Amino acid sequence: MGARVSKATSCCCLRGQLHGSTRLDDPGSEEDEQGEAYELPAFQEYTFEQLRLATAGFAVENIVSEHGEKAPNVVYKGKLDAQRRIAVKRFNRSAWPDPRQFLEEAKSVGQLRSKRLANLLGCCCEGDERLLVAEYMPNDTLAKHLFHWETQAMKWPMRLRVVLYLAEALEYCTSKGRALYHDLNAYRVLFDDDCNPRLSCFGLMKNSRDGKSYSTNLAFTPPEYMRTGRITPESVIYSFGTLLLDVLSGKHIPPSHALDLIRDRNFSMLTDSCLEGQFSNEEGTELVRLASRCLHYEPRERPNVRSMVQALAPLQKDVETPSYELMDMPQAGASSVQSLPLSPLADACSRKDLTAIHEILEKTGYKDDEGTANELSFQMWTNQMQDTLTSKKKGDSAFRQKDFTTAIDCYSQFIEVGTMVSPTIYARRCLSYLMNGMAEQALSDAMQALVISPTWPTAFYLQAAALLSLDMENEAQDALKDGCAQETSSSSGR
Structure with a gap:
């Protein structure tokens, strides 16, 4: 479990603007095209250290998607200062060689704020590092729910809701001058906490304004791109047509094959057999008609995105049922900590019983520092390491005797040397900070322990x-649930 990492260079700042981040122009509380205010923090620049902490050191366990060898741009899930859940896209070093172009594009996309988007919250541009920070969507992609479902196929009313919301997202972006979208497909549609579909902002960022950066599977590429190497807003409509086919068929059918089926009026081959009896012939025919219009060979013959919204809105027969019910998934926040089987440590932390936490940590010792003890003993011949071990022993003695001020000093000496890292040292100093009423420092240490050991329930x-000590009840509940999930996972894996 032990690993070498750099020391934290800053403590987390919790209330208000994050430490080290630069807040840019605030778009404010904007009313989107659907007439509802959608409030999010202003777009800001983050430090690389902030995002390293948020993703537990870009841990493999936090990867949620990645691309091929030519453009290995990896997306991680994380939490900013243990609060807001985020998705962090880390680009290949050669993806954006010009930092000014990267910042300009990110700032432009970052001004968008809509409940139909997984919005861009910020970016990082330090040295060769290029990262984007967006809202995290926890309930998978449209591709997963259409093509790789496990227990139940997506219901017809939900499929209609998906394409309407997606059309509304594109309409909003177009109204804000961002009509181009890179490689629109079912993997770009994400589902939020309430299972409402959102369009990923990353596709807006990846295209360049001249349209030259478009690339996709050639079978699904708009024909004009094959001729000119450029995309236009009409090309996005073509890709939207392929998504209409995905939703109707539950398969990723190449447009040329789909158009042949439509010409032959072989609609049964175009519709998902799982949808039998869920929609009328009129509804199916209308969706096929819309897809055909979007897939027209000539771009000028395709509909614009506003007309797509107007055509899809009347098809919505069930507007009252929440998306999470249509998807047969639990409502966001529905599960409570009380319903979870809590270990003694989880229970003590949920009650902020610092005495009980101390007893458990003292009893547990360093058994979770896998591999650390051997490396320490191997390096004991250096005077510096001997001093480091002495600091650790003194810290352990003070911790045992509940002299938490001395424990903080001794553990800090061990950490400052930086030769080895120990998640347990951070855990013990975290509790020592809590005992001394230093909750923000305690939270920082808990986050550092996760950087060293991303799946450690403790x-x-x-x-x-620490979050409870900062009166952040909801965030504390989330942390407890995450810990329980990790503990359950490790137990089942034994």
Whole structure:
């Protein structure tokens, strides 16, 4: 479990603007095209250290998607200062060689704010590093729910809702001068906490304004791109047509094959057999007609996005049922910590019982520092390491005797040397900070423990205790749930 990492260079700032980040022009509380205010923090620049902490050191366990060898741009899930859940896209070093172009594009996309988008919250541009920070969508992609479902196929009313919301997202972007979208497909449609579909902002960022950066599977490429190497807003409509086919068929059918089926009026081959009896012939025919118009060979013959919204809106027969019910998934926040089987440490942290936490940490010792003890003993011949071990022993003695001020000093000496890292040292200093009423420092240590060991339940539980001390009840509940999930996962894997 032990690993070498750099020391944290800053403590997390919790209330208000994040430490080290630069807040840019605030778009404010904007009313989107659907007439509802959607409030999010203003777009801001983050430091690389902030995002390293948020993703637990860009841990493999936090990867949610990645691309091929030619453009290995990896997306991680994370939490900013243990609060807001985020998705962090880390680009290949050669993807954006010009930092000014990257910042200009990111700032432009970052001004968009809509409940139909997984919005861009910020970016990082330090040295060769190029990262984007967006809202995290926890309920998978449209591709997963259409092509790789496990228990139940997506219902017809939900499919109609998906294409309407997607059309509304594109209409909003077009109204804000961002009509181009790179490689629109079912993997770009994400589902939020309430299972409402959102369009990923990353596709807006990846295209360049001259349209030259478009690339996709050639079978699904708009024909004009094959002729000119450029995309236009009409090309996005073509890709929207392929998505209409995906939703109707539950398969990723090449447009040329789909158009042949439509010409032959072989509609049964175009419709998902799982949808039998869920929609009328009129509804199916209308969706096929819209897809045909979007897939027209000539771009000028395709409909614009506003007309797509107007055509899809009347098809919505069930506008009252929440998306999470249509998807047969639990409502966001529906599960409570009380319903979870809590370990003794999780229970103590949920009650902020610092005495009980101390007893458990003392009893557990360093058994979770896998591999650390051997490396320490191997390096004991250096005077510096001997001093480091002495600091650790003194810290352990003070921790045992509940002299938490001395424990903080001794553990800090061990950490400052930086030769080795130990998640348990951070856990013990975290509790020592809590005992001394230093909740923000405690939270920082819990986050550092996660950087060293991203799946360690103890770090999540201590994070919850620190958040409770900061009166951040909802965030603490989330941390407890994350810890329980990790504990359950590790137990089932044994």
